[in-house]
């Protein structure tokens with residue numbers, strides 16, 4: 287693994303992948319803006335996920351629910367009362383920390399804070415003189431729980447204002463629409479609902495680039511099934527989640543399953559897939575067997591019967607839910623980490639190359655005229671290709687420099703237009719990974735590329 291966080295941040299900033307948010311105003315902590323290259327990569331990640339888990343998944347349907355939801359939703363889901371982290375402030379340098387993160391770091395992963403109560407965490411920190419990562423002192427305020435939901439209000443007059451929350455997860459949009467989707471699609475259980483959308487969390491310790499931010503996108507898929515079949519589907523989704531990553535090109539050695547030691551009171555099983563990020567092994571996605579908790583709670587709080595009626599047997603029941611949830615931005619960071627490579631060339635120079643799966647790369651091809659006076663022909667080829675794929679055009683600098691620029695953003699094919707193109711209509715196509723070049727007729731380019739970027 288050759289990527290470090292600094293290398294990734296610098297590359298992203300310099301190559302139009304990701305910029306610090308509101309940068310000209312000095313930034314806004316832990317917000318990031320995707321640039322022209324980054325937005326394409328992220329869209330391709332989302333498209334690949336949607337294709338796999340909605341388009342190609344039997345009996346699965348997509349939705350796009352509102353970010354603002356009736357506040358009762360968050361009472362039913364338990365977020366209003368218990369979506370919180372154990373927060374402590376360093377009395378010396380006034381920085382804020384999560385008690386569980388402090389313990390995990392101090393014990394180098396040998397102590398699992400997930401299984402501890404707040405009192406136990408407090409006792410551990412005092413007993414072991416756990417130090418503040420910023421100033422090194424060990425003098426913290428007692429643990430307080432801190433709700434992670436962003437609050438806002440709606441209503442025209444001050445008095446008429448109601449508190450609403452920016453959703454902290456997309457899942458509830460899928461749960462509250464369970465009956466709508468089932469009825470309008472006439473779906474039979476088991477079936478799935480997938481969604482991609484923004485979520486917001488007032489994280490106590492955001493950071494590590496786009497690993498943990500306060501605004502992020504989630505890709506979530508809920509599989510509604512009958513009690514008794516849930517174990518089988520839980521295993522199926524564990525495998526499907528891993529297969530998706532392997533098919534994107536992830537090395538199996540960089541991924542591992544991690545079962546949760548402490549389950550939420552409603553959960554029957556829960557597991558993360560961790561990835562070897564530059565910050566070490568950390569959660570990339572989660573798979574949870576949520577039982578019938580969510581639909582039952584919404585039934586109770588809304589007064590609507592969320593039962594499904596089996597059309598054959600007439601049996602009525604509330605389905606169990608297998609949830610698979612992955613952050614689009616966290617997957618973006620994993621994808622960048624995995625793709626990053628530095629290669630020493632024969633002439634001793636180092637080339638940085640992002641070895642993205644071609645389906646994920648921002649541009650499928652870069653069209654490069656060898657000299658500026660070949661620009662007309664090159665532009666014509668470029669315009670034709672843009673009808674089928676996102677492509678880029680570059681005529682500035684030596685051809686070697688232009689190849690390097692494309693390598694750094696992971697463009698799988700560089701199409702060079704030279705004098706022979708004018709004579710016989712052929713172009714050279716350079717492969718990003720092998721740097722091998724072949725000559726093909728320009729009119730075959732579209733098929734050549736299309737055959738190599740499928741996911």
Ligand code: ATP
Pocket residue numbers: 455487489496497498499500501502504569570571572611612613614615616617
């Ligand atoms: P963590 O333990 O890292 O806080 P979590 O267990 O709270 O994550 P979930 O609520 O299961 O995470 O969210 C599902 C997925 O959403 C995570 O696996 C992760 O990919 C992504 N995610 C969660 N919180 C954030 C965040 N603050 N920034 C970016 N992505 C996030």
